[in-house]
Amino acid sequence: MPYAIDFEEIERKLFIIEQLAYASNDYCRINGLSLTASKLASSRGDYRLSATLSERWNGYYGQLTHYLSNNIIDCAIKTRIAQDFIQKHDDIDIADIDRRACNDMLLGKFADGESLASVRESCNKIVHATRADLKWQGNGDQANDGYEFWDGSFLLYGDKHRAQWQLQLFIKEWSIAMRQFHSILKEEVDWWNVWGL
Numbered sequence: 001m002p003y004a005i006d007f008e009e010i011e012r013k014l015f016i017i018e019q020l021a022y023a024s025n026d027y028c029r030i031n032g033l034s035l036t037a038s039k040l041a042s043s044r045g046d047y048r049l050s051a052t053l054s055e056r057w058n059g060y061y062g063q064l065t066h067y068l069s070n071n072i073i074d075c076a077i078k079t080r081i082a083q084d085f086i087q088k089h090d091d092i093d094i095a096d097i098d099r100r101a102c103n104d105m106l107l108g109k110f111a112d113g114e115s116l117a118s119v120r121e122s123c124n125k126i127v128h129a130t131r132a133d134l135k136w137q138g139n140g141d142q143a144n145d146g147y148e149f150w151d152g153s154f155l156l157y158g159d160k161h162r163a164q165w166q167l168q169l170f171i172k173e174w175s176i177a178m179r180q181f182h183s184i185l186k187e188e189v190d191w192w193n194v195w196g197l
Helices: 007-031 036-044 048-089 094-102 119-128 171-188
Strands: 107-110 131-138 147-160 165-170
Touching: 007 048, 007 131, 007 147, 007 171, 036 048, 048 094, 048 119, 048 131, 048 147, 094 119, 094 147, 107 119, 119 147, 119 165, 119 171, 131 171, 147 171, 165 171
Parallel strands: none
Antiparallel strands: 107 165, 131 147, 147 165
């Protein structure tokens, strides 16, 4: 019997991941979070303000990075495992389900300009990345009430056969495609056959 994967748990995680991508701009604006402002305060000799700003920024950055990294990896690995065992135990076209789930949606863009529009390939890149960063964007004058926020992209770096690659994964779109992929699986896979029952 293959692993029993809790798709509802994955979908809950994907929902929260997507909501975090939408919420970062407002959260950082309301809380005045800016790493640049902290560095500017330090350069002006205002070390107390710099320490306060830095502590707030580091708290947000650390929690967001930790949550996203762990849960994106968890969702990707479990989805890839499901894809592989479904292909071995059911006469279903996983590539067709992938295409329908993505529905021409752009999930990411490679540094060389190539587009990513596949749940399977996105999960592969997440699993095989050797480095991952959140992409931050500034809003306004960082020295005067500007703030920085996560723009909803996950930057993945790795190599394949000694060729370096870099992918900007668009988390909002990826979450939508992943949930759609799981929804189609739930409807179309013969789970009794997959589980050998």
